Amino acid sequence: MAGRNFLFVPGPTNVPDRVLRAMAVPMEDHRSPTFPELARACLNALKPIFKTTSASPILFPSSGTGCWEAALTNCLNPGDKVLTSRFGQFSHLWADMCTRLGFDVELLETPWGEGAPVERYLSSLKQDKQHKIKAVLVCQNETATGVTSDVAAIRRAMDSVKHPALLFVDSVSALASIDFRMDEWGVDVCVSGSQKGLMLPAGLGVTCVSVKALEAAKSATSRRCYFDYGDMVTNNASGYFPYTPSIPMLYGLRESLAMLAEEGLENVFHRHSYLAGGVRAAVFEGWKLKLCAAAPRWYSDTVSAIMVPEGINGAEVIARAFKRYNLALGAGLSKVAGKLFRIGHLGDLNELMLLGGIAGAEMAMLDVGAKLEPGSGVAAAQNYWRSNPPAIAAKTAAAKKSGIAA
Numbered sequence: 001m002a003g004r005n006f007l008f009v010p011g012p013t014n015v016p017d018r019v020l021r022a023m024a025v026p027m028e029d030h031r032s033p034t035f036p037e038l039a040r041a042c043l044n045a046l047k048p049i050f051k052t053t054s055a056s057p058i059l060f061p062s063s064g065t066g067c068w069e070a071a072l073t074n075c076l077n078p079g080d081k082v083l084t085s086r087f088g089q090f091s092h093l094w095a096d097m098c099t100r101l102g103f104d105v106e107l108l109e110t111p112w113g114e115g116a117p118v119e120r121y122l123s124s125l126k127q128d129k130q131h132k133i134k135a136v137l138v139c140q141n142e143t144a145t146g147v148t149s150d151v152a153a154i155r156r157a158m159d160s161v162k163h164p165a166l167l168f169v170d171s172v173s174a175l176a177s178i179d180f181r182m183d184e185w186g187v188d189v190c191v192s193g194s195q196k197g198l199m200l201p202a203g204l205g206v207t208c209v210s211v212k213a214l215e216a217a218k219s220a221t222s223r224r225c226y227f228d229y230g231d232m233v234t235n236n237a238s239g240y241f242p243y244t245p246s247i248p249m250l251y252g253l254r255e256s257l258a259m260l261a262e263e264g265l266e267n268v269f270h271r272h273s274y275l276a277g278g279v280r281a282a283v284f285e286g287w288k289l290k291l292c293a294a295a296p297r298w299y300s301d302t303v304s305a306i307m308v309p310e311g312i313n314g315a316e317v318i319a320r321a322f323k324r325y326n327l328a329l330g331a332g333l334s335k336v337a338g339k340l341f342r343i344g345h346l347g348d349l350n351e352l353m354l355l356g357g358i359a360g361a362e363m364a365m366l367d368v369g370a371k372l373e374p375g376s377g378v379a380a381a382q383n384y385w386r387s388n389p390p391a392i393a394a395k396t397a398a399a400k401k402s403g404i405a406a
């Protein structure tokens, strides 16, 4: 098919040309005396991305899922109790992994479309007088439903009852696009991956581990080997890895971190919020549709899960978009299969790129029989962006109140 593919799944995201070029390198010796320069550049530049000065960023040759497993097996003993909530496919998969690894899971079932139920976390923590819960898990941005949760509120709930559990956060589709604060929120393990806000191919598990979690890992007896924090941190201290790292991924990461630093992390967050506002304007004002996210406080700035009109199958919209317009939209997963499609709006993106995704989704919906006003979503997004200049905090706050910007 002539022309480019429009990639609007919520990860993998578009890899900027600058990053692709940085990755086109010959292989080199990962035990050479100069290698630590590259490793240290990556690990040091990740600290501000996690907003930490004390925790240790770690890079595993995996995707985000490997970092979920690493958090559990490094910090917990077999059979330990964990508290988590399920409100989408990814929070489901992490909870399921806990069960499959033999942990005792207290699961807060939550309607899909809502975020982490802070009051119910609090009540479980309050009841746990003997501190049997060893880790509290929360998915900051549920990619399946386009819902962002309030991690700081979970930390406040833990502190209010002086609960000593570790706090593990899945920030796979939030890190480097939606604010995340490792130190301020007292997060013990942050789990992420390379293929979303970090604008790289999939293949690096990007995680960050607090001093408290590293200490717990020293005595935790769950079995692990390849994903051992101790081996990684010991080798990283001298600028090396315990096994062969992907050299192109490290060069790519160094470049993407430089791009994020040049734009400024807070500007990156504003850009995501601003772009998301345009998508929400298309959904609400243009198409008169609904999001899966049930209330503005949960609207995600990195992915919108758009409920298709009655009688329309979301899978058909996605298939039509792909085959006819070379546009990749995110599918409805599991419980919400067929009921929605997702537009990922994270990573290396601007208004005109996003208009391509909105226009293609609009055409695909029309083609499969949705009763929409042609051009309405595109026009609403254009109007939103033209009247809400990017990167101005006050404007973003005002738009938030109107419910378009979450």
Ligand SMILES: Cc1ncc(COP(=O)(O)O)c(C=O)c1O
Binding pocket: 011, 063, 064, 065, 066, 090, 139, 141, 142, 143, 144, 170, 171, 172, 173, 193, 202
């Ligand atoms: C919120 C969330 N958590 C975890 C994962 C799993 O990450 P990966 O596919 O990188 O293993 C994803 C993937 O999309 C995700 O969106």
